[in-house]
Amino acid sequence: MNGKNLMTGLGHISEKYFYEAEVTSFTKHNIGTYEKTGNQSYIIRRPVLIAALMAMILLLAGCAVLIWSLKDLKISDYHRNNGSFINANGDMITVPDVDGNVLSLHGLQGSPVYLAHQEWYAFTENYDSDHTLMNSYDNMPMDIPEDYEAYSVYTQEMMDKVDEIANKYNLKLLGAFAPFQSYESHVFYEALGIDSLLVQGSNAKIDTRASGKFYAGGNFDISFRMTMPSEDGAWPYEMLNSMYYSKADCFDDTYMVIGDWSQWEQWNYTTQNGDELLIMWFKDGGGARVFCSREDALICVSVEAQYLTDYNSGTSEYDTTIYMTKNQLKQVLDQIDFSIRVDHVNMDIAREKLEKFRHQREQAAAKDPEGYNAHIQKDFQSFIQTHLDGKGSERYIAEQYALWDIDGDGTEELMLGNNDRIFEIVYMVNGKAQMVHDGADESNGQYYAYQYYDVCKDGKLLSYLEGNGFYWTTLYTAEDYDGRKVEKTIDILQYAPNGEYPWARKGPEPSYSEPISEEEYNEALTAYQSEVIPVEMHPIAVFFENHS
Amino acid sequence: MNQLKDEGIIDLFWHRDESAIAETDAAYGRFLFILSDRILQNREDAEENVSDTYLRTWQVIPPHRPRYFQAFLSKICRHLAFDRLDWKLAAKRNAEVVSLSQEMEQCIPDTAAQRKMEAREIGQILEGFLGSLSLEKRCIFLRRYLYMDTVSQISQRYGMTESKVKMQLHRIRTQLRMYLEKEGICV
Numbered sequence: 180m181n182g183k184n185l186m187t188g189l190g191h192i193s194e195k196y197f198y199e200a201e202v203t204s205f206t207k208h209n210i211g212t213y214e215k216t217g218n219q220s221y222i223i224r225r226p227v228l229i230a231a232l233m234a235m236i237l238l239l240a241g242c243a244v245l246i247w248s249l250k251d252l253k254i255s256d257y258h259r260n261n262g263s264f265i266n267a268n269g270d271m272i273t274v275p276d277v278d279g280n281v282l283s284l285h286g287l288q289g290s291p292v293y294l295a296h297q298e299w300y301a302f303t304e305n306y307d308s309d310h311t312l313m314n315s316y317d318n319m320p321m322d323i324p325e326d327y328e329a330y331s332v333y334t335q336e337m338m339d340k341v342d343e344i345a346n347k348y349n350l351k352l353l354g355a356f357a358p359f360q361s362y363e364s365h366v367f368y369e370a371l372g373i374d375s376l377l378v379q380g381s382n383a384k385i386d387t388r389a390s391g392k393f394y395a396g397g398n399f400d401i402s403f404r405m406t407m408p409s410e411d412g413a414w415p416y417e418m419l420n421s422m423y424y425s426k427a428d429c430f431d432d433t434y435m436v437i438g439d440w441s442q443w444e445q446w447n448y449t450t451q452n453g454d455e456l457l458i459m460w461f462k463d464g465g466g467a468r469v470f471c472s473r474e475d476a477l478i479c480v481s482v483e484a485q486y487l488t489d490y491n492s493g494t495s496e497y498d499t500t501i502y503m504t505k506n507q508l509k510q511v512l513d514q515i516d517f518s519i520r521v522d523h524v525n526m527d528i529a530r531e532k533l534e535k536f537r538h539q540r541e542q543a544a545a546k547d548p549e550g551y552n553a554h555i556q557k558d559f560q561s562f563i564q565t566h567l568d569g570k571g572s573e574r575y576i577a578e579q580y581a582l583w584d585i586d587g588d589g590t591e592e593l594m595l596g597n598n599d600r601i602f603e604i605v606y607m608v609n610g611k612a613q614m615v616h617d618g619a620d621e622s623n624g625q626y627y628a629y630q631y632y633d634v635c636k637d638g639k640l641l642s643y644l645e646g647n648g649f650y651w652t653t654l655y656t657a658e659d660y661d662g663r664k665v666e667k668t669i670d671i672l673q674y675a676p677n678g679e680y681p682w683a684r685k686g687p688e689p690s691y692s693e694p695i696s697e698e699e700y701n702e703a704l705t706a707y708q709s710e711v712i713p714v715e716m717h718p719i720a721v722f723f724e725n726h727s
Numbered sequence: 728m729n730q731l732k733d734e735g736i737i738d739l740f741w742h743r744d745e746s747a748i749a750e751t752d753a754a755y756g757r758f759l760f761i762l763s764d765r766i767l768q769n770r771e772d773a774e775e776n777v778s779d780t781y782l783r784t785w786q787v788i789p790p791h792r793p794r795y796f797q798a799f800l801s802k803i804c805r806h807l808a809f810d811r812l813d814w815k816l817a818a819k820r821n822a823e824v825v826s827l828s829q830e831m832e833q834c835i836p837d838t839a840a841q842r843k844m845e846a847r848e849i850g851q852i853l854e855g856f857l858g859s860l861s862l863e864k865r866c867i868f869l870r871r872y873l874y875m876d877t878v879s880q881i882s883q884r885y886g887m888t889e890s891k892v893k894m895q896l897h898r899i900r901t902q903l904r905m906y907l908e909k910e911g912i913c914v
Contacts, residue, residue, distance in 0.1 A: 191846055
């Protein structure tokens, strides 16, 4: 596989992604908030291959007898032959074959949903093994009925097999599905009749920004951020967890692959709420999968049992990992509601709710004609006031400001930052304040500044950005475009100490790269830096006092 | 795009009315030409590619009735352009598509580098990856590598700064590499 293959292969994604990329636009109402104003897009589900490739060990002598074990979920062996290749040094590299176990996430051995999955998995492993049929549909996309989209079928024969298996075991199809974004999670809860993923009275918190998808049959998967209450010994870091809920009367083909049955520990645990769980615990720490098998459903929860810190840009790795203890895991599980029950979902109503909510957001966006861009506000005072009010709190991280006429047009620009460094710059454009240079970003719910700017002569800005193993010094300006101001790249100087060409000049487009000597790099950098104008920053708290 | 208009054009194809081609050209000719030209970097080739797109569309509708007509055309057009593309010539012309393929090269882990995979199979894997992205990231990624917009065009389209677009692309490529590392073992 090479880059050309990826570029070509990208053309084989579903039309819905083409459509989405065509129609979607974003508006920013609040600093850092993007909203979709285009038409609804759909995501076609493919079998979710939760490829952890973990190993599990069965506890032998000295351990309690398990009520049931993960082997009760196994539907097939797994083998992949990865072959060998010659690397750039001419060495023959053999990629180890992978052997493992395929586990269903829907029911225990012998149950109808388990048997259905086992039969379907065996069928797909042997069907169209040379991809002849798959390739014959090249350029001729087949409209798959909605009820079958979840099974990644591409022929009538496959659809017939789905029906055959479902009928044989008296199961419903997953049915139509609806993905939901983080800002639409309330629709998920309403549509499925779920109050919360936490037990009643829990002091733990789940962030409202949960996303996933749900099916007409009632199955769902959801990713959510969870934090524990501040108690002695409790896990203090935010976790990105997930839950897969699978009904016993629904034909689903989601599976997980586990490699060697070693390095894993499993044990039973009964929560304070009385839910009986099977815990799968990675011996070296960092991950936990938890199963709750009920008569009507099987729930699988994945817990992020580690916290990565001290990111090393040189090695692109985290230097420190903090692992959750078993006791901390139990405390987390005590907060999660494993007794959740979903009856059949009326997908029409659910979609209507999603459409209505999206329409409301579009209406709100339409009321702000300038709203394509970052919080177009009437003036600088509004920006500053928003920071002081702390609305959408995590986004407002600037504590200092400065005013300076960067482009020499007689109107000062507003700069925001911290520690005497600037990461946001706002211009007055057609009588309204518009953010043009934005060096803040969001990761896991936390905002941080990743790029800083120095003001230079003649309307230019010099920015500094550290990436994975490289450093960019970029020369920017702001130019007029279609009634607003946009950031414009003039030049990029790159230093990549471990790269083939440590010093390079890159054009406005990152794909352009011209190796230069260290001397040329330093000369250009010095020239740009000699144009820097020092700007004094002041606390935002005194803005109104200084500019009343 | 106008859904009613698209339905009307599809109806023309459906009823084998030859004005379907003219209507398609009026609605999407320029768009398809730009897409073809970005890949082929040659006006004559791009025009031929657009014509081939119309011909192929005529061949497949009916029996197929696309839900999203422009997306349907884009897919065919892009696929035909890549079939036609002479990579060596593109490299000589310093075509953007070559640069983009080099960017994508960074996403391929060593374990997958020597695997031979069908384009469709790669498409399915990428589909899974795209489903894991947020809407914003997915759109940025697709505008760049599917439609070959420049960073500047993407930043203007979505009202973002260029620096943000560049950083997002860099991160998404890193995510793709990690995703392919996992998929490369299990597919």
